[in-house]
Amino acid sequence: AQSVTQLGSHVSVSEGALVLLRCNYSSSVPPYLFWYVQYPNQGLQLLLKYTTGATLVKGINGFEAEFKKSETSFHLTKPSAHMSDAAEYFCAVSEGNRDDKIIFGKGTRLHILP
Amino acid sequence: EAGVTQFPSHSVIEKGQTVTLRCDPISGHDNLYWYRRVMGKEIKFLLHFVKESKQDESGMPNNRFLAERTGGTYSTLKVQPAELEDSGVYFCASSPATGGNTEAFFGQGTRLTVV
Numbered sequence: 212a213q214s215v216t217q218l219g220s221h222v223s224v225s226e227g228a229l230v231l232l233r234c235n236y237s238s239s240v241p242p243y244l245f246w247y248v249q250y251p252n253q254g255l256q257l258l259l260k261y262t263t264g265a266t267l268v269k270g271i272n273g274f275e276a277e278f279k280k281s282e283t284s285f286h287l288t289k290p291s292a293h294m295s296d297a298a299e300y301f302c303a304v305s306e307g308n309r310d311d312k313i314i315f316g317k318g319t320r321l322h323i324l325p
Numbered sequence: 326e327a328g329v330t331q332f333p334s335h336s337v338i339e340k341g342q343t344v345t346l347r348c349d350p351i352s353g354h355d356n357l358y359w360y361r362r363v364m365g366k367e368i369k370f371l372l373h374f375v376k377e378s379k380q381d382e383s384g385m386p387n388n389r390f391l392a393e394r395t396g397g398t399y400s401t402l403k404v405q406p407a408e409l410e411d412s413g414v415y416f417c418a419s420s421p422a423t424g425g426n427t428e429a430f431f432g433q434g435t436r437l438t439v440v
Contacts (some may be wrong), residue, residue, distance in 0.1 A: 215367075247431075252433075253433060254328075254329070254416070254431045254432050254433040254434060255368075255416065255418075255431035256431070257428050257429075260428070301368065311356065311358075311373065311420070311429070312358075312370045312373065312381060312383075312384075313358075313360075313370065313429065314370070315360075315367045315368040315369070316367060317365075317366065317367045318367070318368075
């Protein structure tokens with residue numbers, strides 16, 4: 212069975228500092244990996260996804276994530292945090308061509324300190 | 326183009342009552358998904374429609390939950406009778422194709438509170 216573990220339910224970083232949100236997954240088949248973001252009072256929005264090919268994936272708003280198969284990780288990073296990045300972030304996995312069902316992590320709420 | 330729309334945005338009902346949530350997917354999207362997030366827990370899959378057919382309903386918690394998608398357009402999720410543990414945020418998503426390589430677009434969710 213697939214699962215996703217996000218380290219830290221709350222993460223605080225200073226404005227301008229590096230953002231690093233950790234995600235580890237387990238999957239018996241090559242996974243498709245996603246990061247979603249939920250801004251206050253909004254729905255879930257796809258930040259980026261990995262399906263196949265290049266393991267470093269660039270998304271919207273300056274975020275990127277790297278698929279590391281040996282570490283079963285898909286950590287999300289952004290070089291310089293902005294106040295507008297304050298939101299809840301969800302790492303997720305699916306079995307891709309076999310199953311579109313998305314398995315989510317518990318989410319990490321990112322706080323940006325002025 | 327309109328996104329995925331969910332009604333109502335909030336609902337507060339008493340235990341034992343019935344509530345119906347509605348989801349309007351993006352026009353032309355055959356795939357429609359329901360997910361739920363209970364307080365403090367992860368977002369969990371409930372079921373998947375392809376047009377009007379249930380492709381996968383393995384996540385439905387029990388027979389108090391009934392989902393329909395008549396005509397393959399909008400979908401409803403009825404909870405009858407509602408229990409306290411049904412409280413949470415119910416998300417709907419739609420996508421144009423399967424295979425994981427297309428994006429699923431999510432609605433804003435319906436926050437259900439059972440008191």
